[in-house]
Amino acid sequence: MSQIIEILQRVDIFQGIVDTLLMVAFSTIIAYLVGVPIGVLVLATEKDGLFPNKTIHKGLNIIINLGRSIPFIILLIALIPFTRAIIGTSIGVRGMIIPLAIGAIPFVARLTETSLNEVDKGVIEAAKCIGCNNFEIIFQVYLVEAIPSLVRGLAITIIMLIGYSALSGAVGGGGLGNIAIENGYYRFDTKTMLVVLVFIVIIVQVIQVIFDMIAKKIDKK
């Protein structure tokens, strides 16, 4: 017990939590702003979709698969010049936001496509018969009917990004993961690492429980 108190006094866990949440929050927002439209586009350009277009559909699919197969640590390093050009720095909390967002975009696009694909095709046909145009079908039918599934996907994305954000230690970033790597890996201080891990586990659990509750509450199906 006294050891834990000692660790908590020595290591700024609170700052780590704030840093992790900041990195994850901003990168999630960016990833969704870009990823959702891409996911919608992949779905809409399908063969039987709203705007069938083989070239765009195949092209986007290849890009998404490529993006998803690059290990995040490699993406993180490869993006250093790009991040520096946009944000001004490639280290610290701010330096992590762009790589995290870019790493998550293909993931979010695929999750969105999958969520929208789950919407009953009959409902889409009904919307067509009602006289909806394609934009109304996307915004008032697909995206509304898929909200619970999209919320569940959001939880998966956030948790995945918490995991990715831990790699920030490798480029001198911030957050809980950084503290864990710095102390546990570089200084062989396993106890500190374990304490930090407990906090990461708690954050992940809390996020999962909150989003499960939200999804359950809003799902009327």
Added chain:
Amino acid sequence: MIKIKNLTKSFSVNEETIMALDHVNLDIQKGEVYGIIGLSGAGKSTLLRCLSTLEQPDSGSIEIEGKDIFKLSGNDLRKFRSNIGVVFQGYHLLMQRNAYDNISFPLKIRKEPKEKIAARVNELFQFVGLQGKERVYPSKLSGGQRQRVAIARALATNPSLLLFDEPTSALDAVTTKQILKLIKEINEHYHVTIIIITHEIGVIKNVCDKVAVLNYGKVVEEGTVEEVLNNPQSDITKMLLGKELII
């Protein structure tokens, strides 16, 4: 009002060509309740999908109020679609919207003013007998109630044609009777032309004025319900009537 001419549609399944519709010709008059009966696989659903322009035929045409519906596109097509109501076999309600929002949805899409939408939707809730269920979501409604929401939604825009796909196949005997009564009332009250696809002869007997019997994509018999039921010509009609057993 509706002229179906030489409508033909085939599908290939496992390299085999199946004629879902084989030169179908039908004339449906304004205000009629027209039943289309046949066994499963007879082409009924394909015919309904063609009428609602969800499916394009290989050849032939459907004229509704003088317009060839397969030549419509863009805004004209959407306008046409919002002037026909379709009640699907599986209802296809919007599951994340309550009964009120489901029924008002077609009117919102038409960008009708709010007060007009409210008046119309309230009238429809009365008409289909669902008062008090406005805020209830489809998943909390019974099969018969969902069917009523689907019917009210199809009626919302005051269509001149209403299509029913197997309206009673998922309902119990009592609910079936109520829904058939409702269909009759719709025809009398709103003077809307109704086409019903079914495999149940009871539906034809109870609500239809005219009937066409479909078998393997062909119309084998057609006429007033009285004529066809009292004097069936084809084996399939006799079988549907339960007069003859074909094994």
